[in-house]
Structure formats: C-alpha cells, structure tokens
Amino acid sequence: MKILLLTVGLALVCGLQALENNAEDSTEITGNWFTVALASNVTSKIEEGGSFHIFVKSISGNNDVLQGEFFKRTNGKCIAFSVTATTGEDGELHTEYDGENDITVQSIDSEHVIFILNNTKDGKVTVWGELFGRTPDLSDEIKKKFEEICEKFGIRKDQIRDLSNDDRCEKLR
Ligand SMILES: *[C@@H]1O[C@H](CO)[C@@H](O)[C@H](O)[C@H]1NC(C)=O
Ligand SMILES: *[C@@H]1O[C@H](CO)[C@@H](O)[C@H](O)[C@H]1NC(C)=O
Numbered sequence: 001m002k003i004l005l006l007t008v009g010l011a012l013v014c015g016l017q018a019l020e021n022n023a024e025d026s027t028e029i030t031g032n033w034f035t036v037a038l039a040s041n042v043t044s045k046i047e048e049g050g051s052f053h054i055f056v057k058s059i060s061g062n063n064d065v066l067q068g069e070f071f072k073r074t075n076g077k078c079i080a081f082s083v084t085a086t087t088g089e090d091g092e093l094h095t096e097y098d099g100e101n102d103i104t105v106q107s108i109d110s111e112h113v114i115f116i117l118n119n120t121k122d123g124k125v126t127v128w129g130e131l132f133g134r135t136p137d138l139s140d141e142i143k144k145k146f147e148e149i150c151e152k153f154g155i156r157k158d159q160i161r162d163l164s165n166d167d168r169c170e171k172l173r
Contacts (some may be wrong), residue, residue, distance in 0.1 A: 027108050029066065032058045035137045035168060037110070037143065039129040039150045039160040046161050048073070051098040052119075052128050055168035063087065071169035078169035106149045110134070112142050116153050127153050129160075137164040 035055045036048040045052040057080070066085045071078050085095035085103060093103040096147040099121030107114040112133050119126045131138070131146040133143055 027110070029105070029108065029113060030059050030061065031134070033113070033132040033134065034098055035130060036133040036136070036138050036164050037129075037131040037146055037160055037162050039131075039155045040126060040144070041128075041155050042126045043159050043161075045126060046128065055163070056130075056132055057173060066093065071172055073169065078172050080169075080172055107145060112138055114149055115144055116149065127155055129153065131156060136168075 033056045038052060040052055042169065044050050045061065047053060055071045057071060059066055059068045061067045064087045068085070070083060071080055073079075075092045083095055083097050085093045088094050093105075095101045095103060097119075099119050099122075102118045104116050105113060106116050107130075107140050112131060113162045115130045115132075117130070119128060129150045131143070133142075143162070147160060150160060151157070160172065
C-alpha cells in the first residue's frame with residue numbers, strides 16, 4: 001500500500017513538473033495577445049483609418065490553420081473581426097486581408113511575437129510588421145528587437161508606431 005501511494009505521489013509530481021516545463025518554454029502562437037507596435041513602409045496604412053491599423057485580441061488554431069481575432073476602429077467605433085491564415089504548399093503562412101499577405105514569424109518567446117508580412121494588392125507590395133505582447137506593453141529591449149527586424153525588411157524607425165498608450169478597443173476584450 002505504501003509503495004502504491006508513493007508511486008501515485010511520484011506520478012503526480014512528475015505530471016505537475018511536465019506541466020510547468022511546458023508553460024515555461026511556451027513559444028505558442030495561440031492565446032491572448034495585444035498589439036504593442038505596428039510598422040510599415042507605407043505609414044498611412046498603420047495610422048488611424050489605415051487598413052493595417054488593427055489590434056489583436058487572440059489567436060487560436062494549429063500549425064496549418066490559424067484564426068486571429070482582431071479589433072479595428074471605423075469612424076471612431078470599435079468593431080471585432082476575424083482573419084484566417086493557412087499554411088501553403090511552400091510551408092509559409094498566407095492570409096487574405098486587404099490583398100494577399102505572406103506572413104513570417106521573425107521572433108517569438110513567452111512574452112512576444114514579431115510578424116513580418118508582405119502585402120500584395122493591385123500589384124503593389126507593402127511590407128508591414130506587427131509586434132504582439134502577452135501584456136499591453138513590452139520592454140524596451142523587445143521594442144528594440146522589433147526595430148532591428150523591421151530595418152532588415154526595409155522599414156525605417158520613423159515608420160514604426162508604438163501603440164502601447166493608445167486605445168486598442170480594450171472595451172471589447
Ligand atoms: C517579402 O519579400 C521579400 C523580397 O522578395 C523577401 O525577402 C521576404 O522574405 C518576404 N517576406 C515575407 C514575409 O514573405
Ligand atoms: C515597400 O517595400 C516593398 C518591398 O520591399 C517595395 O516593393 C515597395 O516599393 C515599398 N514601398 C514604398 C512606398 O517604399
């Protein structure tokens with residue numbers, strides 16, 4: 001009986017440890033997020049009224065299909081909408097949103113994720129970047145990383161907007 005109890009106890013401890021380890025190196029894309037910064041080489045698109053001026057709420061799904069819940073403001077009013085991204089034969093994520101978008105994940109850890117997207121609309125390519133945080137704001141270190149990644153894709157520092165102090169339709173969360 002003692003041995004049985006001990007075994008059950010050990011199994012429980014191991015199970016809990018496994019859970020904890022999972023949470024620690026959580027590089028999951030799914031779950032709740034906040035848009036901390038936006039960037040684009042066409043800045044009108046990330047400013048109020050621009051089609052990329054959108055705020056994430058959450059991402060769900062698996063490796064092949066991801067569904068994002070977002071908010072945007074239209075005439076001062078917040079509305080919720082969703083976007084679906086699928087993995088193409090090339091192994092890259094694509095989504096249809098104001099044109100065709102190729103998406104890459106440039107950086108991810110338990111606090112943030114950085115996406116760079118190529119948007120193609122009417123034959124024109126626009127690059128845009130999104131910095132999502134698990135919290136409404138992120139460290140300067142992560143913001144710096146976002147700047148560096150943006151620069152690599154031809155987006156200058158003055159083409160980045162920090163949204164951490166903006167209303168990102170929190171009321172609807
Ligand atoms: C966007 O296009 C450029 C140039 O073709 C390429 O280097 C970059 O990897 C592309 N990015 C994405 C997210 O597809
Ligand atoms: C934005 O970047 C894309 C890809 O590098 C380029 O094709 C496009 O001309 C750029 N747009 C502007 C306005 O600089």
